[in-house]
Amino acid sequence: MEKEIKRNCKKIQSEKAGKTQTETKLSDKIKPESVTDTLNTSKKKTTTKTKISISKIQRFSTADGPGIRTTVFFQGCNLRCKWCHNPETQSTKSTFLTFCDERKEISGKAMSVKEIFSIIKKDVDFYEISEGGVTLSGGEPLLQADAAKKLLSLCKQENISTIVDTAGAVPFENFLKVLPVTDLFYFDIKASDSKKYLSFTGGDFSLIRENLIRLTKTGARVEVCVPLILGVNTDASSRNKIANLLKTAGINDIILLPYHKYGISKYKALGRNYEFERKKLTPSSVIEKTKEFYRQKGFTLKTRK
């Protein structure tokens, strides 16, 4: 498998060679002086024995940001989105899955920062060639912000690009902890108002809204991810409210994610009911209309690849 990936990497490398000189690696784009300072300090402070509760580590991921990435899925989330496709990551405790074919999996084990980083480092050549890196996802990585910071600091010391994928429902101090060592935030906006947020995710929209606005004010690079779900956020009123929030926050980049049901088998494996089992998938006509709406409002549509 590695040989095949190396071949693909060479292809990517030759394609990249044709790009303009203004294009740089993610890690080069955001490196204010304060970041370098913090890195120098955090070198001394980093304790690699610190444990992180993780669900799994996925190497060679191509759907969690640019290039080839290692995605670390954190265990534990404080939201309960009705469409969640990673329900095994929600509990802070270890979770056991038994699939129809008798396959068993455990989500949730404690690994030290050092152990996780040793896995990340294995693919450093691939990150370099493909302009990839590391993505912290979950679950909610910012519920373990101190440990996440330690892991991200090690990545930055090795010049590995870093992304934090968050639903934003955490105290703002948690953002501040990882800010100096995060190149890009993927920030989910799942609904357009407090009522819908509470009903579909259990989350506090006012906290999430405020965090988004405060985060962009720090100068952090942020792309907002919106899962397109009928009855939740694809109607005209919801689209307008989300667009207004993004304008207020000064966000230009948006990632629209079509809703899928890939997580159904996991609910069954967990012995849980999937509330959105009968939910209609978002028709392509609605997806196209929504894309056109955000484009016309002046947003840049990005992908997570």
Ligand code: SF4
């Ligand atoms: S924030 Fe993500 S991990 Fe948490 S419940 Fe929602 S979709 Fe699932």
